[in-house]
Amino acid sequence: MANIKSSIKRIRISQRNRLRNQAIKSHIKWLMxxxxxxxxxxxxxxxxxxxxxxxxxxxxxxxxxxxSHSRSTQ
Known part of the structure; x- marks a missing residue:
């Protein structure tokens, strides 16, 4: 674990962004x-x-x- 305050914040931010990015990507896959x-x-x-x-x-x-969708409709 990081000791520097800014590093701790960056870890929290990157985890939050990673979860958001995963959710958005999986939503796009579902929509497709x-x-x-x-x-x-x-x-x-x-x-x-x-x-x-x-x-x-x-x-x-x-x-x-x-x-993929043009083939399925023909």
Missing amino acids: KHATKDEVESAIDKAVNKGVIHRNKAVRMKSKYER
Whole structure:
């Protein structure tokens, strides 16, 4: 355990952010299976704005979602 006060705070902050990021990522995965295109894209864009995922990964996720759902509807 860290002895420096700022290090202790950073540990708490990083744990909080890690839990938030995990929740957002798992929510996006759930949406990709159960939600509409607009809801998925909105959630991905919000995750990018919060810094949870990189914008290039967001583009890949949207593209992957489009490809998988265009095949299933044909």
